[in-house]
Amino acid sequence: MQKIDLKTHYSNVEKKSDEWAGLLFDSIALECHIALPFQPNSKKVDPMLYDLTVVQFDKMLGNLSAILDKASAYAEAKKFDVTILLNSRLAPDQFNLVRQVQIACDTAKLGVARLAGKVDSAPVHPDTETTMAELQGRIKAVRDYLAGFSPSDFADAEARTVSQPRWEGKYLTGVEFAIQHAIPNIYFHVTTAYSILRHNGVDLGKKDYLGAMPYKS
Amino acid sequence: MQKIDLKTHYSNVEKKSDEWAGLLFDSIALECHIALPFQPNSKKVDPMLYDLTVVQFDKMLGNLSAILDKASAYAEAKKFDVTILLNSRLAPDQFNLVRQVQIACDTAKLGVARLAGKVDSAPVHPDTETTMAELQGRIKAVRDYLAGFSPSDFADAEARTVSQPRWEGKYLTGVEFAIQHAIPNIYFHVTTAYSILRHNGVDLGKKDYLGAMPYKS
Incomplete structure (x- = not known):
């Protein structure tokens, strides 16, 4: 420079x-x-909000996909049907692994779409996955969707008003939605998916959750 | 304007x-x-990085404290010693609830201290808590510490180089550390604490984890 x-x-x-x-x-x-x-009215791009959501959500979905691969390998090695893991949960009234993955995907897809003001054109996924292959396909579809965004899509994201049907007309600003809602939510569901598998014996560690770090020396 | x-x-x-x-x-x-x-060397303040860490970490520690209060109430209602919950874990080789809370506290304290370049003056907590009261005291001490920061402490945070002893001399930039390390980590440990309690029957829901939203109408 x-x-x-x-x-x-x-x-x-x-x-x-x-x-x-x-x-x-x-x-x-x-x-x-x-x-x-x-x-x-400025078209200032906020690279941090883009990095916090598009880039980091894509990374977390990649980590989740690799965690699910470990679950598949574990089931194969132990000779049981991986569907047992897909239907596992940590409490009887908590969502099972399939649902945790579906919600993590929706949190990424809709979080980014809402911040970019493109929720009406976001792809619809009807939550019909029952197999590991279908879940991995769902993750891939959302990562492909995220790849279509660029920092310039976030020019108005910070101040945009964001709402959801269940909020009954109330709204958050884009930056409140990102920091207090979308970001905590995706980490919640990826961690819960991880914990369901960890609880059932899959050999996972914090690095599987965090993914690779861009360390410099 | x-x-x-x-x-x-x-x-x-x-x-x-x-x-x-x-x-x-x-x-x-x-x-x-x-x-x-x-x-x-510019003194530009980045309010988003401050909001993402100081403000949001404080909120999550408050949520965690309220979740632990629900655990105490549950143990009292069911007439068992809450220490059983404090020593619970989801897998035999995973940290128990006490350690999850301690790490959540350290992630908040040291994450903010590193971003602000004040890690050498951060208070030291030797991980000696064994009771619920002591754990709540640890959370309060970290929240009090966070309250001492202001956005101006983050003037150089984005570009600061951040390292930890275990990284063997390698480093991340402040913004990489915040987005890819500190933020995913605190949500991981708060969610895991939540899941340990949920798994053991404490009546918790997503709202306990997310906390109040600043909805506007």
Whole structure:
């Protein structure tokens, strides 16, 4: 990145013309510190909200898929039908593994669609999966859908109003929805899927949940 | 907010002096679109990273505290020692409830401290809790610590390099650490604590995990 010594730059500007220097300062201050961050109609892209949802949800669904692969391998090694794991749950009134995966997928798909203002065109998945192959297909379909988004789809996401049918007309702002609803929810369902399998003996660890880290040295 | 019509502004600038207009454009472009977002020494505050960690971690620790209160009430109603729940786990080689709560607390405390560059002054908790009262005290201590942070502590958080002893000298950027490590981790441990209790019959639902939503109508 090109670096510029702004102090020297401004100092030179002042030397040449005090009046213009003042104008320069005012313009930069208005543009950078007041207008840009809060301009409601600006098309500023928020890469962090995109990274927090599209990129990270895709990563978590990939981790979930790999966790389910471990469950399939475990069932095969122990010679039992993996459907037993798919129908397992941690409490009699809690959703089973199939439903946890379906909800994790919907949280990713609809969370991103709502933030981008594209919920009406999101693909519909009718929750009919009963086999591991179908569940993996559901995960893949949602990851393919997420791949169609880019940071520019999130230009208005922070301030967008987000609602759901069950909220009875109430809404959250996009950033509230992301931070307090979509993000905690996807981690809840991936963790619960993980815990159902861990409880049933599948050899899983925290790394399976977190996935690879982009460590630098 | 004061609005400025930049096109008119620039046009006037050009009329007065083409040379200075060019300088003005270059300065604004450099400041706003190149320098500001990536300038490592800038004091730009990132309220979203603060909200994602300090505010939301505090909320989740509050939710966890309320979940533990429900566990205490359940043990009292069923007339068994709540310590049985504290020592429960979902798999023989997984951490028990006490350890899940301790790690959730450390994830919040150290996650925020690392992002703010204050890990050396973070309070030390030696993981000696064995009772529910002590666990609740640990949660309260961490929430009190979080309350001491403000958005300005996160001015350099995005680009800060974050490391942990077990990473053997490797590091993540602050934003990678927040999105891919600290945030997934705290939700993992709060969800696991919730699941241990749910599995043992405590009457919990998703709302206990998510907490109150700032719905607007």
